[in-house]
Amino acid sequence: MKNPFIERLWISREARLAIVVAILSAAGSVACASGEWKAGIAILGVAVAMVAAFWFAVVRPAQIPRDAVVIVRLAGPIEEDVSRSPLDRLMRRGAQSLDHLRYVFESAAIDDDVRAIVVEIAQFGAGLATAHEIHRLLRAAQAGGKRVIALLRGDSAGLREYLVAAGAGEIVANPDTMLTMLGVATGGVFLKSALDKLKIQAQTLQWKEYKGAAETFGRDTMSLAVRESMEAIVADWEKILIETIASARKLTAQRARELIAAGFVSAKFAVENHLIDREGYIEDIRAEFDPEAKRKVFVGMARYRRHAVFTRERGRRARIALVHASGPVISGEAPATGEFISGVATAAQIDRASRDERVSAIVFRVNSPGGSAVGSDLVWRAVREAQGRGKPVVVSMGDVAGSGGYYVAAGADAIVAEPATITGSIGVVYAKFNLGNLLNELGVHFDFVKSAPISDAMSMARAMTDGELAQLNETIGHLYAAFTAKVAQGRRLSPEQTEAVAKGRIWSGLAAKERGLIDEVGGLSTAVAIARERAHIAEHQRHQLVTYRAERRWLELRPGSSDASTPWAIAAAAGALGIPTRWAPAMLEMLVRGGVMLLCPFIEL
Incomplete structure (x- = not known):
């Protein structure tokens, strides 16, 4: 339980230092007056050292010349x-x-x-x-x-x-x-003919016609629907x-x-x-x-x-939590390198911010082409639970917030996107690769003992049958229905209005605003202003924006998210496919693994 008096009390770093130095100086003076010269001088020396350390470590680095x-x-x-570990910063x-x-x-x-x-x-x-x-x-x-x-x-x-x-x-x-x-x-890049020459069959399903993320593997050109959206x-x-x-x-x-x-x-x-x-x-x-x-x-x-932080970040202020979610959404084991959104870790960050009594609102910054349906749902649920604890959640979208990247945002109190943000892509895509013919050519053969004919349906050794694909397509349809229902609930749209803007289609921020998929066009500052309003922070009251990150160990050796940490082969594949290099490890892993994905095509200028 917070103490109201302590909450109202705010003492600057300088004042706290002055109090400590005054106490030490008094103690040192008393010691010297009592004849304890060594102890007195030592105490006074500590006081002087504290002042010097504060000057050289805090005040002096924050000074800039006038003009x-x-x-x-x-x-x-x-x-x-x-977000870098201390070891990353040293390197x-x-x-x-x-x-x-x-x-x-x-x-x-x-x-x-x-x-x-x-x-x-x-x-x-x-x-x-x-x-x-x-x-x-x-x-x-x-x-x-x-x-x-x-x-x-x-x-x-x-x-x-x-x-x-x-x-x-x-x-x-x-x-x-x-x-x-x-x-x-x-x-985009289209690989169907190349895969045919390699005797690799890509089986893809999509909900619905504009969901073009898997066209890379199943077509040689854009479909008419995807071309329309592009x-x-x-x-x-x-x-x-x-x-x-x-x-x-x-x-x-x-x-x-x-x-x-x-x-x-x-x-x-x-x-x-x-x-x-x-x-x-x-x-x-x-x-x-x-x-x-x-x-x-x-x-x-x-x-x-350093100067701005020293001069501006003072006084008692309302706290707004900032949670970042950047990269493809994953639900399981993280890739060794690159940038990604862990559904579990991001949900935990939102949960930690929502349970912090000092936090008045949460700004959730999303820059993601989507990915795992399960990972996206974990984050969506964390947003709803934060709202249930009385914390408004305002989403700010970056370059892209599509498919799973839109899913995680759909339940927020308000959504802000840049005019050029790629958003929407409310749909589901599935991809599976049959390598059986290629492996047979190489002399690799498979043999299974099965309890049922469908037991090896996920094997890369064969293609799915028409019946298996039809059953899977029906299941994916249920996932699409759940996705659109969450969008309808969060955006306060009718099922008909939601379906009109869904079907897997991507929109610019401008178009998304016209269709009710976002609330305002703008950047992070706009999202913060809305968060202040939703949290009823008085106009004259200042706020502090505090980033809530996933916890990392001090000497964690996992590379940061710089492009330099990405192997050259993955970086080359990313360049060919138009994927940001830092997102490539997670995205390529998802594409190779196949399965159900909430993924939008990443397009760039």
Whole structure:
């Protein structure tokens, strides 16, 4: 039971340190006055050491110069949340965290000590929705009165990199950087003919016609239904790019449409057509802010984050829990590498947050193409139980929240998605591979003793019969019905309305909003604002966003979720299939194993 007085009492770190130092100083002085010089000096020495340690470990690293210029580098993979063990951190494993980027940009936008933000952009690994969110963060900082400069410094910059840069007030590009303005395209790999040549038979079932995740193995081209949904996604993505870039660069919609499909263009062409402001180098930008080259004005992202945490995270505040779920959903043994959502572990994180009396609401960040039906259901149930304990749950969707990724979100109090988020794909897919003919060619033979004709139905040595497939299809239909019923209940839709937006179809965030699959279009900040409202946190009261992660051992040797930990063969297969490298181990394991999956096709710009 909480003590109301203790709850109202808040003492800063400095005050607590001052109290302890005052007590030690008094004790040391008394000891010296009593003739106990050694003990007195030792106690006083401890007091001085505590003050010095606090200064050098906490205060000094958090100091930045006035009129600081914050330098942020965007390159390589950008992950939702980089949770690393101490050993990972010592080995400098892991990728850049989108959480940290949000915090730095939002803090710098309102920090009187920050004069400007410079963002160096090379090729980075993130989807269109993530790029759009970072774009808005930069525009918000610019609207807050900060000078924001984006530098395109990679060998090439595609539309995602350019979309981020367009959020800045000024865009500079290295003279040799090529802009690849290729418009929007998406698709997939189709392996049926290749599997036929290898004498591998893929048996697939899908509920329903738009559920195209298994078409990779069962077809040589897209089905008409999947093509219809892909064309709608491409049209929405093009609309988002045109409207955002036209607004940011003060272009007409028609001119923006032409420029995002201009092809392979030089920095010189980009200047002439107002895509960027000038050619230049990071040294030119540094010289503008620091003519004497003392370099004291520039502050890196890590250092600025320490400063922001030190100056902003003070006082008694309402607590909002943040739980991340990123990657394919699994229910059993975790893959050795890569990023995934463990149904058991994620449910436990939500449960822990919901049982914490200090937590007023839960923001559940989902970035997942789906996966295990059982794993997804465990998370869905944890969300409902959290609500039963009086904790509102608001979902914020990242680049993709499809199939099982939508299942885990369907029961939340509110759902927020980016305009470009791939969402929906409410359906079920099944895949099984018959390797019998290939293995026979290689001289590998199987022989079984069975209690019933169906006993070896799951064996890779034979295909399922028509009767077995029909029975399995009926069972999958029950799973589809359970999925759609949960969506109807959570989204307050009639069965007819739910079926109209289900059938395995994917939607953009824009289309999902129109059809009632989400509540608001926006990013994590929008989800937090809704969580505050649902938790009845007063407008004047500040909050703290606390991440609840799965517990890990201090010296856990399991690699982090960086791409560097993924074997090259898996990384190559991921590139061919259009799967993010950090998700590849879990997704490829699911596809090879086969079975019932709540999986949507992952498509990217």
